[in-house]
Amino acid sequence: MKTLDLIVPCYNEEAVLPQFYETVKRTLQTLPGYRATLIFVDDGSADGTLGLLKQFALRDSAVRYLSFSRNFGKEAAMLAGLRASKGELVAILDADLQHRPALLGPMLAAIEEGYDVAAAKRTDRAGEGKLKSKLSDAFYRAANRISEVEIDPGAQDFRVMKRKVADAILSLSEHRRFTKGMFAFVGFKTKWFPHENAARAAGDTKWNYKKLLSYAADGIFAYTDLPLKLPLYGGLGLLALSVLFALVLLIIRLCGVLVPGSLGVLFAVLFLAGWILLTIGVFGEYLARVYGESKNRPHYIVSESNLPEERRF
Numbered sequence: 621m622k623t624l625d626l627i628v629p630c631y632n633e634e635a636v637l638p639q640f641y642e643t644v645k646r647t648l649q650t651l652p653g654y655r656a657t658l659i660f661v662d663d664g665s666a667d668g669t670l671g672l673l674k675q676f677a678l679r680d681s682a683v684r685y686l687s688f689s690r691n692f693g694k695e696a697a698m699l700a701g702l703r704a705s706k707g708e709l710v711a712i713l714d715a716d717l718q719h720r721p722a723l724l725g726p727m728l729a730a731i732e733e734g735y736d737v738a739a740a741k742r743t744d745r746a747g748e749g750k751l752k753s754k755l756s757d758a759f760y761r762a763a764n765r766i767s768e769v770e771i772d773p774g775a776q777d778f779r780v781m782k783r784k785v786a787d788a789i790l791s792l793s794e795h796r797r798f799t800k801g802m803f804a805f806v807g808f809k810t811k812w813f814p815h816e817n818a819a820r821a822a823g824d825t826k827w828n829y830k831k832l833l834s835y836a837a838d839g840i841f842a843y844t845d846l847p848l849k850l851p852l853y854g855g856l857g858l859l860a861l862s863v864l865f866a867l868v869l870l871i872i873r874l875c876g877v878l879v880p881g882s883l884g885v886l887f888a889v890l891f892l893a894g895w896i897l898l899t900i901g902v903f904g905e906y907l908a909r910v911y912g913e914s915k916n917r918p919h920y921i922v923s924e925s926n927l928p929e930e931r932r933f
């Protein structure tokens with residue numbers, strides 16, 4: 621029997637957790653070749669999530685939970701789950717049943733076949749706002765054009781992986797984490813599973829546009845330093861342009877025509893000011909990240925858990 625850890629990040633999921641637990645348990649009964657442990661990570665929920673997890677743990681020895689002292693975000697929750705897991709195989713799935721547990725069987729079969737990772741890939745965006753889909757598509761197009769790693773736009777966090785893949789992800793120690801980018805970075809033989817976006821079984825989404833925007837920025841700035849080089853290219857371009865411009869003015873002047881300078885000056889001032897501000901902004905983004913990493917703060921703080929002490933951090 622192989623050991624399998626299921627990592628489940630939960631933030632205010634009391635409405636859906638009982639249904640999730642039942643569904644996953646039923647699915648696991650159809651997979652007799654695996655000894656499964658459920659690792660729930662309560663990401664500082666304000667509702668009854670932790671209480672429910674404790675109830676599950678009380679009647680089911682295969683349930684582990686870890687509760688954060690506040691909301692640290694899904695990335696931190698997934699990291700905590702990965703650190704706590706010791707199984708030969710590791711799976712990550714959402715608590716809201718959007719990641720259908722029924723897919724676990726085929727995913728595990730792919731691993732038995734020799735794949736290192738089995739990952740779900742969205743086939744449609746039903747149940748998601750039009751604007752959110754459009755923005756998300758635009759983000760992945762832009763990110764892939766300029767990043768060193770290719771992220772599949774449909775890739776989801778729903779995955780089953782071998783121990784070595786989990787360890788590879790854990791070896792990336794950055795603080796601003798972007799798991800999809802990290803999976804692309806570590807590589808490994810991956811089988812993709814088309815997976816339609818089921819509606820949330822209960823409860824509400826935990827994302828808002830502000831959170832998503834900052835997540836997208838992490839995805840871009842963490843995987844390329846092209847924005848840092850933009851000012852250099854832009855600066856060179858501007859230099860060439862201004863020399864050309866000066867030449868044109870000189871020629872016109874030599875032909876005996878007087879050109880009003882005010883419009884040209886206004887344009888130049890606005891253009892340069894914009895460019896300089898942009899440059900400073902880009903530096904600021906990277907600086908903030910360097911600063912964030914250099915503070916070396918923990919990704920999360922655990923307030924309680926039924927895991928052994930050494931697996932809580």
Ligand code: UDP
Nearest residue numbers: 629630631663693694697714715825826827
């Ligand atoms: N989640 C979390 N911390 C957060 C936000 C979300 O652990 O700060 C969990 C949430 O409980 C769920 C998963 O991450 O299990 C996906 O969140 P959600 O369903 O809200 O995102 P969506 O599916 O709408 O993208």
Ligand code: MG
Nearest residue numbers: 714716718820
């Ligand atoms: Mg969801």
